[in-house]
Amino acid sequence: MSGEAQRTRAPSIRDVARLAGVSHQTVSRVLNHHPSIRPETKQRVLDVMAELQYKPNRAARALVTSRSRIIGILSASSTQYGPASSIAAIETAARASGYWISTANLESTDAASIADALAHxxxxxxxxxxVIAPQVRVLETLAKMSIDVPFVTLQSTGDEPVRTLSVDQIAGARLATRHLIELGHRNIYHLAGPQDWIEAEARMRGFLDEMSAQDVPTTAPILGDWTADFGYYAGRELLTVRDFTAIFASNDQMALGLMHAVRDAGLDVPGDVSIIGFDDVPEAAHFWPPLTTVRQDFAELGRRCVALLLGDIDPAVVEHHSTIVPELIVRGSTGRPSF
Amino acid sequence: MSGEAQRTRAPSIRDVARLAGVSHQTVSRVLNHHPSIRPETKQRVLDVMAELQYKPNRAARALVTSRSRIIGILSASSTQYGPASSIAAIETAARASGYWISTANLESTDAASIADALAHxxxxxxxxxxVIAPQVRVLETLAKMSIDVPFVTLQSTGDEPVRTLSVDQIAGARLATRHLIELGHRNIYHLAGPQDWIEAEARMRGFLDEMSAQDVPTTAPILGDWTADFGYYAGRELLTVRDFTAIFASNDQMALGLMHAVRDAGLDVPGDVSIIGFDDVPEAAHFWPPLTTVRQDFAELGRRCVALLLGDIDPAVVEHHSTIVPELIVRGSTGRPSF
DNA sequence: TTTCGGCATGTTCACGGTCACACACGCCGC
DNA sequence: GCGGCGTGTGTGACCGTGAACATGCCGAAA
Structure with a gap:
């Protein structure tokens, strides 16, 4: 078993075939679980494979079958909790089905950057x-580029012509808004995400829908950028007026920044201002005060996403287009308004 | 130019060659920037490629060259801010160098799970x-499995025989500890990360080193699990005794949980207890109070990592083994002790 | 008995590139 | 005038696998 450092060619099916006393095609049949193989022949081949530590050459197989078994992920903001969770779940699910994952991160959302990532x-x-790059612009560019493989976009408003799979953002936003209204709030602001993000738009729509459904007058949402920093500065601006008792932030980070600003102004959450977030990042329970928010199951999203895609690639698998229902998590950052 | 839905074979170099009136080998030479090609021949080939929308077949190339141009990432906890940032940076850097990234997430740290991911x-x-799976056990298993490709592990204590690249965790931990000591604290606890994490161990060592260098008596560190939840419960336990004025948490999440527990006990940060974290996640500035912490440049880590690896794969590229120096970020969670 | 069909296996070729080698041509030096 | 060399290009083999087709054998049906 010496294995002289002499870098030698990896064993191929022909090497296996020779040692097992069969043709290379028989070895190939064993690899592909062909039914018509005598059990003892199969075993002999398997033994030789083990002995030689044979590993199929993926490039050769891809060449001849013209199938790569790679699923690409186009993602923006992959460092954030939500996308990162989905990506991890996708990888796990894909691996279990014998697929590989290859990721390309978007550096910006201009067409060149998208084209570059897609070309890669x-x-x-x-x-x-x-596609985990839920900006409207990305989807538009994508549509123009006429992708020639099945694709799924995570997160969407649900009425695009593309295949999507999503947590029902509108329902989640309505849940959050209703919670505030039921507590007695009537002057509620919405700190939205960036205008071109699909989720931001969906959450905004959910907010507006619920407000009007409950006959509560609304003010125009503020457009943020998802960061805690923005939440902080927006909060400082808003507090110069103080004509509200609650804010629904479109994600937990901005909610965190808002709470920071409220405290800086010498006010109390939820005593003076109630704040609700969206996502339920693992830290949200330990913010001060613990953040009331809407939980999304990112991992489940990732799993379903793979199931859907594999269903397209290999029609044997089927999956129904279901959206995942988000859940309201009530903690300490929301309460009845004080008048 | 019709493009009947009729799914037809993608153009190969032979198709290009035929239309350009050259041999397939000449096309190959154009692809590989061979010097001896007449400019007009080259242009003709390039024109035909553009017209046919020719794309080289990666599998065919990989088969004949036996080079995949894929860099694998073995990662645990890829949903956390630090690892996710490094992964994104690695992908960007690798892409710029013409490499692809393929990730495998560890579901647990047992040998079977590692072997499975590695086999994949x-x-x-x-x-x-x-390797961004900074558990000691992972490295040990890795060592046993005799990887036959160059590899780099992010995060390490610096004295393993493997190639590593890291932020100098020990220096960072000493920075944090020294900051507390300089403020006048003498009773300092350390809430460490899980015992088998290399970084956790390095930070613990940095803490102990600095404490003894400054002649401050130490108590045994508490072993946590990186989560805010753990920080919270550990804090509650610790506060039943209250024989300390400061805690150095091994990451920002645990620091957050600790601050939560301190407030729950009716105490003030930093008035009664100073708390310092590690990592500087983007939200840390908006925690309450804003968290004093040690910043790590995860993205730079990712970039250097690729440079190092590519240097191994292709000796033309060289890179020196430098560690990245972390930086102390002083915010509001630390102050002088009250006696 | 002959024919036929299915099983187990082998033979040959194709996939789309790269590599080693051959070759034609023009230029240089002796 | 001829050999050698560098440039630009072509020919054929080869990488490891899977698909199509061929073959030999055996048992069941005609």
Whole structure:
């Protein structure tokens, strides 16, 4: 078992075939679980494979079958909790189904950057694409580029012509808004995400829908950028007026920044201002005060996403288009308004 | 130009060659920037490529060159801010150098799970491996498995025989500890990360080193699990005794949980207890109070990591083994002790 | 008995690139 | 005038696998 450092060619099916006394095609049949193989022949081949530590050459297989078994992920903001959780779940699910994941991160959302990332993925002949770059512009560019593989976009408003799978953002936003209204709030602001993010828009729509459904007058949402920093500065601005008793922030980070600003102004959360977030990041329970928010199951999203995609690639698998229902998590940052 | 839905074979170099009136080898030479090609021949080939929308077949190239140009990432906890940031940076850097990234997430740290993830990566004939699974056990298992490609581990104590690249965790921990001591604290606890995490160990060592260097008596560190939840419960336990004025938490999440527990006990941060974290997640500035912490440049880590790996794969590139120096960020969670 | 069909296996070729080698041509030096 | 060399290009083999087709054998049906 010496294994002289002499870098030698990896064993191929022909090497296996020779040692097992069969043709290379028989070895190939064993690899592909062909039914018509005598059990003892199969075993002999398997033994030789083990002995030689044979590993199939993926490039050769991809070449001859013209199937890469790679699923590409196009993602923006992959460092954030939500997308990162989904990506991890996608990888796990894909691996379990014998697929590989290749990711490309978007550096910006201009067309060139998208085209570059997509070209990088296309160069690997991906068989499916998951888009976790929920900016409207990305989807538009994507539509123009006529992707030639099945693809799924995570997060959407639900009425685009593309295949999407999503947590029902509108329902989640209505949940949050209703919670504030039921507590007695009537002057509620909405700190939204960036205008071109699909989720931001959906949450905004959910907010507006619920407000009007409950006959509560609304003010125009403020457009933020998802960061805690923005939440902080927006909060400082808002507090110069103070014509509200509650704010629904479109994500937990901005809610955190808002709470920071409220405290800086010498006010209390939820005594003077109630604040509710969205996402339920793992830290939200330990913010001060613990943040009331809407929980999304990012991992489940990732799993379903793979199931959907594999269903497209290989019609044997089927999956119904369901959205995931978000859940309201009530903690300490919301309460009845003080008048 | 019609493009009947009729799914037809993608153009190959032979198709390009025929239309350009050259041999397939000439096309190959154009692709590989061979010097001896007449400019007009080259242009003709390039024109035909553009017209046909020719894309090289990666599998075919990989098969004949036996080079995959894939870098694998073995990662645990990829949903956390630090690892996620490094992964994104690695992907960007690798793409710029013409490499692809393939990730495998560890579901647990047992040997079977590691072997499974590694097999998944090995099956793609990765040319390099980045390990962002900074548990000691992972490294040990890795060492046993005799990886046959160059690999780099992010985060380490610096004295393993493996190639590593890291932020100098010990220096960072000493920075944090010295800050507390300089403020006048003498009774300082350390809430460490899980015992088998390399970074946790390094930060603990930095803490102990600095404490003894400054002749401050130490108590045994508490072993946590990185989560805010753990920080919270550990804090509640600790506060039943209250024989300390400061705590150095091994990451920002645990620091957050600690601050939560301190407030729950009716005490003030930093009035009664000073708390310092590690990592500087983007939200840390908006915690209450804003968290004093140690900043790590995860993205730079990712970039250098790729440079190092590519240097191994292709010796033309060189990179020196430098560690990245972390930086103390003083905010509101630390102050002088009250007696 | 002959024919036929299915099983187990082998033979040959194709996939789309790169590599080693061959070759034609023009230029240089002796 | 001829050999050698560098430039630009072509020919054929080869990488490891899977698909199509061929083959030999055996048992069941005609």
């Amino acid at each position: 993925l296309a160069a690997q002949s991906i068989e499916g694409l998951v | 990566l090995a099956a793609q004939s990765i040319e390099g491996l980045v």
